[in-house]
Amino acid sequence: MNKDIKQWDCIVIGAGAAGLMASIELAEYGRSTLLLDSQKQVGAKILMSGGTRCNVTNRAVTEKDYCSEHPKVVRNILRFFPPEETITFFKKIDVPLIEEKKGQCYPKTQRAKTVLEGLLKKVKDVGVILKTENKVTKISKGSLGYAVYVGNTMYDSKSVIIATGGLSYPNTGSDGSGYKIAKKYAHTTVATSPALTPLRMNKNIWTSLMGVSVKTTLTLRVDGKKHLEKETDLLFTHFGVSGLGVLDLSRHWLRKRGDHAVVLNACFLKGVQEALDVFVVKYPKKNIKSFLNEYFPQRFSTAVLTYLDLESSISVLQLAKINRKKLIAFLEAYELPITGAVGYGKAEVTAGGISFKEVHSKTLESKHSPGLFFCGEILDVDGRIGGFNFQWAWASGVVAAKGVDSYVG
Numbered sequence: 001m002n003k004d005i006k007q008w009d010c011i012v013i014g015a016g017a018a019g020l021m022a023s024i025e026l027a028e029y030g031r032s033t034l035l036l037d038s039q040k041q042v043g044a045k046i047l048m049s050g051g052t053r054c055n056v057t058n059r060a061v062t063e064k065d066y067c068s069e070h071p072k073v074v075r076n077i078l079r080f081f082p083p084e085e086t087i088t089f090f091k092k093i094d095v096p097l098i099e100e101k102k103g104q105c106y107p108k109t110q111r112a113k114t115v116l117e118g119l120l121k122k123v124k125d126v127g128v129i130l131k132t133e134n135k136v137t138k139i140s141k142g143s144l145g146y147a148v149y150v151g152n153t154m155y156d157s158k159s160v161i162i163a164t165g166g167l168s169y170p171n172t173g174s175d176g177s178g179y180k181i182a183k184k185y186a187h188t189t190v191a192t193s194p195a196l197t198p199l200r201m202n203k204n205i206w207t208s209l210m211g212v213s214v215k216t217t218l219t220l221r222v223d224g225k226k227h228l229e230k231e232t233d234l235l236f237t238h239f240g241v242s243g244l245g246v247l248d249l250s251r252h253w254l255r256k257r258g259d260h261a262v263v264l265n266a267c268f269l270k271g272v273q274e275a276l277d278v279f280v281v282k283y284p285k286k287n288i289k290s291f292l293n294e295y296f297p298q299r300f301s302t303a304v305l306t307y308l309d310l311e312s313s314i315s316v317l318q319l320a321k322i323n324r325k326k327l328i329a330f331l332e333a334y335e336l337p338i339t340g341a342v343g344y345g346k347a348e349v350t351a352g353g354i355s356f357k358e359v360h361s362k363t364l365e366s367k368h369s370p371g372l373f374f375c376g377e378i379l380d381v382d383g384r385i386g387g388f389n390f391q392w393a394w395a396s397g398v399v400a401a402k403g404v405d406s407y408v409g
């Protein structure tokens with residue numbers, strides 16, 4: 001067994017968004033900080049985020065933008081480090097942000113790489129020691145507080161922050177090992193599931209639509225009642241559907257099914273009846289496909305007519321009542337034949353995680369083991385699309401660091 005001779009105030013496990021922020025804060029408090037990450041290159045999720053532009057935060061953030069069993073704790077953490085603080089922090093590290101539609105903030109450079117480089121430079125400048133390719137395999141009580149093990153090497157520390165992320169995109173390093181480490185200290189996990197993930201559809205009905213995007217209102221019904229509604233561009237893929245609305249709804253679909261009857265309806269066109277009536281008066285000789293082409297891409301019109309078994313050449317005027325009804329029902333409330341989600345491999349975040357029940361709500365310190373803290377996606381919280389997940393990572397990182405500072409004394 002090799003023993004690291006230095007004794008640390010804090011060891012932060014995981015150099016993702018939350019761990020980087022926590023360790024910067026700690027070093028700024030003057031705490032000796034060791035940041036360990038299993039990967040050779042850290043910050044993979046920052047680099048791939050927001051279509052490689054990194055949606056760093058959102059101008060307006062409340063607990064309502066998140067799902068958690070403990071929304072009040074989420075609210076307190078977010079209030080402690082609101083988006084204005086994030087914007088100021090990034091400005092100070094020479095990564096100015098600009099606000100785009102829906103309050104989404106991106107780096108002015110439009111490059112996620114700038115965000116990661118800014119954070120890593122700051123980590124270095126404030127004296128955090130970052131060790132990559134150091135996968136923490138276990139932690140236990142040590143002479144100073146905690147003994148943190150990376151294979152045969154042991155590091156001594158007064159405190160530990162677990163910032164190992166969830167289970168999504170495991171090839172970036174977040175493989176769920178943080179949950180196992182926490183379990184040793186009797187921490188329970190709210191059942192996890194993929195969130196912000198595309199959904200799979202029943203075999204091949206719509207594969208001809210691959211790449212087609214249609215403006216849609218999606219309604220998630222749970223046991224017959226409307227649960228959530230999203231206006232979105234619905235993107236058909238080779239396996240099912242995607243698009244921002246689908247990603248946002250996916251965690252609800254996944255977590256409600258099983259115990260409930262869950263249906264995802266797509267309304268492709270509101271007021272089809274009226275639209276048809278107007279079209280018939282205006283263009284009585286035009287066919288049904290022309291009607292659809294007024295509103296949708298040609299490939300969609302063709303696929304819909306094939307699916308409904310309607311002749312595309314039939315004129316709108318001659319459309320039999322039963323077929324008219326069929327068309328209206330389809331365009332207004334088609335039940336998407338969802339069979340499941342693509343899963344953690346393509347989920348932007350993980351829903352569920354370490355329960356806030358066993359974590360002090362103001363410091364994110366373990367109630368079971370003083371000196372052990374959590375931050376980031378490992379906790380039971382997941383945000384919707386729009387910069388909310390990073391805002392959680394920054395805010396919870398700052399809160400955990402402050403908690404460590406008070407604990408170390």
Ligand SMILES: Cc1cc2nc3c(=O)[nH]c(=O)nc-3n(C[C@H](O)[C@H](O)[C@H](O)COP(=O)(O)OP(=O)(O)OC[C@H]3O[C@@H](n4cnc5c(N)ncnc54)[C@H](O)[C@@H]3O)c2cc1C
Pocket residue numbers: 013014015016017018019036037038039042043044045046048049050051054055056057134135136137163164165166168169172173174175176177178347348349375376377378386387388389390391393
């Ligand atoms: C494709 C994609 C796009 C996204 N886009 C956005 C966006 O634009 N805006 C937004 O707000 N959110 C976005 N997100 C979500 C956001 O990236 C995450 O919420 C955020 O990165 C979580 O940060 P984290 O630090 O908690 O965890 P992670 O970023 O997952 O970091 C965890 C780190 O811990 C390390 N680690 C794990 N286990 C160990 C161990 N045992 N020992 C040592 N190290 C370990 C991992 O290597 C990793 O570096 C996106 C996610 C994905 C996948």
